[in-house]
Amino acid sequence: MKFHLAINLERMTPETDMKAVRDHTLEMVKMADAAGFEIAWAAEHHALEMTIAPNPFQILGWWGEHAKNIRLGVGVVNAAYWHPINLAGEAAMLDLLSDGRLEFGIGSGAYQREFDRMKPGLDQKDSWRYMQEMLPVVQKLWEGDYAHDGEFWQFPSATSCPKPVQSEVPVWVAARAPITFDYAVEHECNILSWPLTMPMSEVETYAKRLKDAVETAGKPFKGTWAIMRHTAVYESEQDRAGAMGAIRHVLGQFGNLMMKRGEVLNGFPEQVPLEELDGNARVDPDMLEENLMFGSPAQVVEKLKAHQAFGADAFVYYASMGADMDLQKRSLQLFIDKVMPEFAQQELAHAG
Template sequence: MKFHLAINLERMTPDVDMHEVRDHTLEMVKMADAAGFEIAWAAEHHAMEMTIAPNPFQILTWWGEHAKNIRLGVGVVNAAYWHPINLAGEAAFLDLISDGRLEFGIGSGAYQREFDRMKPGLDQRDSWRYMQEMLPVVQKLWEGDYEHNGEFWQFPTATSCPKPVQKDVPVWVAARAPITFDYAVENNCNIMSWPLTMPMSEAETYRERLDASIAKNGGKYDGRWAMMRHACVYETEADRQNAIDSIRVQLSQFGNLLMKSGEVVNGFPEQVPLDSLEGNARVDPEMLEQNLMFGSPEQVVEKLKPYEALGVDAFIYYASMGLDMAQQKRSLQLFIDKVLPAFEQKDAA
């Protein structure tokens, strides 16, 4: 099983220095690069401080100049916000300047609040249609001249300038729903799944959906499957409690964005009062610690084994969870020093 890092430029309050956030994010990517992580993932989001990512290609270009080996993953671009020619060129340019390290991820977005601003009138639940039209168009533009007359985009003959360095750019689709698993398998795309804060049974459901999609496709599928979880490794009670407290605060903001249940002021989502979340399985402290990749190094090793047994090809260590930057580094270093060796030894054997 390979390991990836997903990290955002993240501010939970206005008093956090943006320069410190910038430097911290790069330091985490360089740590992952030195440790042999396969891919670093950057998201796309707009007008929110908890995920500062207006252009993932710009973020990845910056990381790629300082981290020379790790591959650079777009995790993921929202198809509805782009024009195909623009997207094809941006992605190909990153592949060119990184000497072929692009991992192209595409998806359907998450927050209706964001759609209301970036693509007014589009229901997030319908955005998968944009993704499914966009991907083959981008791939054809990478090949050469192409004219398109689709439902959402129409343009005369054009091509991507530049072209990607890689002959076959790895493509990733963010999938949770059966229809997206079907699309990814039919088009031989790699798949990344995120069970949010749900238990291991949610990941097992995704495995069932993947297997069902492969069966529908005549048993043919050469793609890879990655699973993302919030991760925090700790050795002290103080760090354990801080991790649980931090993720609960972030989840209260995430719920605001997902359900439009509060205001967003200068990019900072209001928190749902924590006492109103007690008993909710998604934020219950005991369940969070059980479901997420939280624990001592030994506990995290044991938690990762079921994912490997499930056939997960890569685990995505999601570092951004409202945790203070010093503890984020301690956690990642513990993961590198005391968790990775358990899986490196197995791979070597």
């Protein structure tokens, strides 16, 4: 199993120093790079302090200058917010500056609040159509001159400047719904899935959708299927309590954005009161500890093996959840020291 790191520049309150947040993300990426993580992922979000990522290419270019081996994953651009020529050029420039380390991820976005500001009039549920038109256009622009007359974009002959260094840029599609699994398999993309706080049965559902997509396409899936989970590895009750308190706070903000049940004040989403969400399994502490990649090193190893048993090729360690920055570093170090070696031994056994 391969390991990836997803981390955001995030602030839960205005009192958090932005420079400290900036430096923290780089320190975490450098830790992951030194430990042999395969990819570092940066998201795209707008006008939200909990995920400060107006341009993932800018973030990844900065990380890539300081972490020299890890690949740089765009996880993911929202197709509806970009013009194809702009997106192709930005992505290719990152590939050039990083000596060919771009992993290009594209998706359909998450929060209707963002669409209301970035693409007014577009329902998030319909944004997959932009993604499916965008991806082949970007790939054709990487090849050379191309003119497009599509549903959402039209332009005369143009090309990407610069061109990617890689002869074939790895492409990732964010997939949960059957239609996105079908698209990823048909177009030979890698798949990035996030079960949020759902139990392992959700991963099993995704595995079935991937299997169904393979049968529909009539060809094998040759890509990588990666599963992302919020992760906290701990050996003390204090760190367990810190991680649980942080994730519950973030879920209150997430509930605001997904259900549009609060204001966003100067970039900070109001938290939906947890007492209003106690009936919702997403915030139940016992459920969270069971479903997320939370626990002791031994517990996390077993959870990873369960994901692997359903066919996951890679695990994305999602570090950002509003937790104390020192706690985040302790968790990642435990993962590096006590979890990853278990899978290194597994790889050696398979090689033998």
